[in-house]
Amino acid sequence: MCGQLKLPYIVYYSQFIESLQIICSLVCLEPVDYNEYVCNNSTFKTLQRSNKNLKHTLHLCELLHLYTYNLWLGLSLALLSSILIGGSVILKKKALLRLARNGHTRAGDGGHGYLKDWLWWGGLLTMGAGEACNFAAYMFAPATLVTPLGALSVLISAVLSSYLLGEVLNVVGKLGCFLSVLGSILLVIHAPQEQEVTSLQDMTNKLLEPGFLVYMSVVLVLCAILVLYFSPRFGRTNILIYISICSLLGAFTVSSVKGLAIAINMFNDISVLASPLTWILLFTLIVSIVTQVNYLNKSLDTFNTLLVYPIYYVLFTSVVLSTSIILFQEWRSMAVVDVVTTLGAFLVIVVGVAMLHLFKELQVEEISEDKYGLMDNMVIESLPPMREEGPRVFIIS
Incomplete structure (x- = not known):
């Protein structure tokens, strides 16, 4: 299709090069041999003699095809990751519940009996496959697009937990889940695109910027306070x-993943293995993932899955x-409307x-209908339950 464009008629515009890239990115559906087209066109020959970078610029159109392919590949991997991770949560939750019924020490109390359960390992392997797809997705698509797609994991986990675990999410919880997903979708649409980082040296420079170092220091201090003080007590x-x-910990995980993705792309370069940054990122990734798995198990063992996973998704995505x-x-390249949105x-x-x-403990249950159909009697219950002694008093507010 791109070969049918009347390109010679627009070469006289000063911004032809930029226009060509935009047009090709919109209408080209398959790779085109631009070198052959240039050689067979006298107008382009003349322009090429006056612009040494024309041939290289035309080649950028082919690179746009590759970028589009990589973007869709990254998004596809992110979608597959959401499906696998959403299913893995259910498998691990079923294993933890089965261990609790059999009298094993719960993970929330420090027990590690789940390490001997095949169903838990199945969930872990499924999650590992999902995380591997997620890791690969970061190699092809920006983090601002890959991460929010975890919203699908929330829906998958909620549906499967209703059918397989018998857990119930009230109307308010469903509305909260919907708002969380809606906000995440808006975030995807208006999220800024990340700057291109093509080498470990570029990544090192960004990791050592003062603003990022202060941010990561604050995150590390908050993690330490939560682990050492709040976790044992609350x-x-x-x-x-x-x-x-x-x-x-997602801040450390994603930063490490992006850096290791660059290292993998440059794996043929021996300096990648010799770079201390590669091994620092690998160590940080392993420690952060192991710690995340440990506390996620405690959370799943203690609280309702329909609450744990949406909250985890929202907080993780925000971080x-x-x-x-x-x-x-x-943020420097964001428009005002994007910032506001x-x-x-x-x-x-x-x-x-x-x-x-x-409102996780609020339950609304319809028990009867008025004889004349004028109003429905609703019983609103919340934990702790109302005392049984004495007459019940229903308050409508």
């Missing part, structure tokens, strides 16, 4: 403790996007999390 009663630890924006400084999306996500957390 971990089993506050759903945000364990999940916050997992989410904050990862914040890390990506600070690391790659994408991004902040609004974060607000929607926060409201969704609040609804999931604050």
Whole structure:
């Protein structure tokens, strides 16, 4: 299709090169031999003699095909990752529940009996496959696009837990889940694109920038406080403790993944293996993932899956996007409308999390209908239950 464009008629515009890239990115559906087209066109020959970079610029159109292919490949891997991770949560939860019924020490109490359960290992391997797909997705697509697609994992986990675990999410919780996903989708649409980092040296320079070092130091201090003080005291009663630890560690996980993805792309270069950054990133990735798995197990063993996974997704996504924006400084190129919409999306996500957390124990149950159909009697119950002694009093507010 691109070969049918009347390109000689637009070469006189000063911005022809930029226009060509845009046109080719929009209408070219398959690779085109631009070198042959240039050689057979006298107008292009004349222009090439006056512009030494024309041939290289035309080749950028072919690179746009490759970029589009990589983008769709990255998004496909991210979708597959969401499916696998959403299913793995259910497998691991079933294993933990079965161990609890058999009298084993619960993971929330420090037990590690799940390490001997084949179903838990099946869930772990499934999650590993999902994380591998997610890792590969970061190699082809920006983190600002890959990470928010975890919203599909929330839906998959919620549906499967309803059918396989018998867990119930009330209307308010469903609305909170919907708002969380909606906010994440808005975040995807208006999220900035990350700057291109093509070498370990570029990655090193960005990791050593003062702003990013301060940010990571704050994250590390918060993790230490949560692990050493809040987790032993409030971990089993506050759903945000364990999940916050997992989410904050996402800053280290994603930074390591992006750096290792660059190292893998440059694997033929022997200097990659000799670079200390490669091994530092690998060590950081292993430690952060192991710690995340440990606290995620505690969270799944202690709280409802329908609450754990959406909250974990929202907090993790927020941390990862914040890390990506600070690391790659994408906010500098954002338009005002994108900034406002991004902040609004974060607000929607926060409201969704609040609804999931604050109203998780609220249950609305319809018990009877008025004889004349004028009103429905609704019993609103919340934990702790109302005392049984004395008459019940129904308050409508």
